[in-house]
Amino acid sequence: xxxxxxxxxxxxxxxxxxxxxxxxxxxxxxxxxxxxxxxxxxxxxxxxxxxxxxxxxxxxxxxxxxxxxxxxxxxxxxxxxxxxxxxxxxxxxxxxxxxxxxxxxxxxxxxxxxxxxxxxxxxxxxxxxxxxxxxxxxxxxxxxxxxxxxxxxxxxxxxxxxxxxxxxxxxxxxxxxxxxxxxxxxxxxxxxxxxxxxxxxxxxxxxxxxxxxxxxxxxxxxxxxxxxxxxxxxxxxxxxxxxxxxxxxxxxxxxx
Amino acid sequence: xxxxxxxxxxxxxxxxxxxxxxxxxxxxxxxxxxxxxxxxxxxxxxxxxxxxxxxxxxxxxxxxxxxxxxxxxxxxxxxxxxxxxxxxxxxxxxxxxxxxxxxxxxxxxxxxxxxxxxxxxxxxxxxxxxxxxxxxxxxxxxxxxxxxxxxxxxxxxxxxxxxxxxxxxxxxxxxxxxxxxxxxxxxxxxxxxxxxxxxxxxxxxxxxxxxxxxxxxxxxxxxxxxxxxxxxxxxxxxxx
Numbered sequence: 001x002x003x004x005x006x007x008x009x010x011x012x013x014x015x016x017x018x019x020x021x022x023x024x025x026x027x028x029x030x031x032x033x034x035x036x037x038x039x040x041x042x043x044x045x046x047x048x049x050x051x052x053x054x055x056x057x058x059x060x061x062x063x064x065x066x067x068x069x070x071x072x073x074x075x076x077x078x079x080x081x082x083x084x085x086x087x088x089x090x091x092x093x094x095x096x097x098x099x100x101x102x103x104x105x106x107x108x109x110x111x112x113x114x115x116x117x118x119x120x121x122x123x124x125x126x127x128x129x130x131x132x133x134x135x136x137x138x139x140x141x142x143x144x145x146x147x148x149x150x151x152x153x154x155x156x157x158x159x160x161x162x163x164x165x166x167x168x169x170x171x172x173x174x175x176x177x178x179x180x181x182x183x184x185x186x187x188x189x190x191x192x193x194x195x196x197x198x199x200x201x202x203x204x205x206x207x208x209x210x211x212x213x214x215x216x217x218x219x220x221x222x223x224x225x226x227x228x229x230x231x232x233x234x235x236x237x238x239x240x241x242x243x244x245x246x247x248x249x250x251x252x253x254x255x256x
Numbered sequence: 257x258x259x260x261x262x263x264x265x266x267x268x269x270x271x272x273x274x275x276x277x278x279x280x281x282x283x284x285x286x287x288x289x290x291x292x293x294x295x296x297x298x299x300x301x302x303x304x305x306x307x308x309x310x311x312x313x314x315x316x317x318x319x320x321x322x323x324x325x326x327x328x329x330x331x332x333x334x335x336x337x338x339x340x341x342x343x344x345x346x347x348x349x350x351x352x353x354x355x356x357x358x359x360x361x362x363x364x365x366x367x368x369x370x371x372x373x374x375x376x377x378x379x380x381x382x383x384x385x386x387x388x389x390x391x392x393x394x395x396x397x398x399x400x401x402x403x404x405x406x407x408x409x410x411x412x413x414x415x416x417x418x419x420x421x422x423x424x425x426x427x428x429x430x431x432x433x434x435x436x437x438x439x440x441x442x443x444x445x446x447x448x449x450x451x452x453x454x455x456x457x458x459x460x461x462x463x464x465x466x467x468x469x470x471x472x473x474x475x476x477x478x479x480x481x482x483x484x485x486x487x488x489x490x491x492x493x494x495x496x
Contacts, residue, residue, distance in 0.1 A: 058308070062325040073325060155306060156343030156402075160357035160409055161333035170356065174347045 011222040027209035041131025046138025095136035122203040145176035185242035263312035274468040287455040290465035336406025336414035344390040396427030413444040
């Protein structure tokens, strides 16, 4: 370890004098873009799946109307929800059942070429894959959140003539989100860290920029150590932000 | 106004309602009483299809509302419901609780809905709570807001599902007073309750239920003075 000082110095030369920090900032930006947009996509997908899963599947045959009308209504109220539910189960099963790296590789090297979309850039690919992946996890979190809301809230909404979906969006989901906010924050933190594998498909993230510094200076110790510290700092910042958000939501609950 | 024909409801193998047929006219104050487990609440909840009947028909506004083809939301606008546990929207202020459905469902303007809400809040004496969240209200206040919420839709009938059962004894009075006022104004009401004094005073008709059937359907004075069935005699001797 006696040459640790020398290593630090070499790193600093590369990092500052040779302006590798610019790349690092770019990598940091990419990491955050992938995590943030992926997370937003994940929330959208997760919420949709969760809603499909808690949807009532009533096998209710209408009492009146022609045979066609009755069959149509049966399909709409029972067959379609059931099919969607099956599809969602499959989706969650696939995305929870394979490692994220595998999903990235399959998407990049199998799915995109099959669709004739090889030219899509790797950041976009990463956002889509991380979004779909976290959507599978968030759907379960969201489902739990929806089930944790008192069923009376849905009844209250329905009793004044609001539709199932209006009550869901206006009353149930907002309360569910509040309940699951800590878990969602956890998911986001996990996502930020998981993005460190996006260089498998060529995206330049935080990890890749530090690896290239290491490769240039033939020394990996200091770059990787710095990288670890940056990750920790990011996560600490996110943690504080989540705490603030939670406090804000709770305040609106108790005030006056 | 509401016509129930051969209404049956089972939860799995458990038959909760057995062949109930009854007509409720405009302006009636129907009080449903009976021992616990007799199906009172289930009966009430079937009236606006909060619980889907297993068989039978319920006619309201000329349509059989148990038919899945009928838009139940349309009928629920005219059929208010007040719950034992209030079921106020916890994520909204009192004012928003009162204006949400009028705006979303009746498509009222914000100003119109709020004017009506403030008017209702004044009426229940809670205009100073307009911007409070339900969690900061007492049980009695919550229930009054819940009643105001259903009134905001200008319903033709209000269903009350044990509206005072979850309240501290000292708060029961304020809710019953409000309900009495509504009754005086001619609101059609169907009330499941354990408040016998209230049933006697406000009810125009008593339905006594036991084991999923309505076994007495009479005016309150007759019912309380001389119940026909042994079951009702037994019940009254325990609760009065």
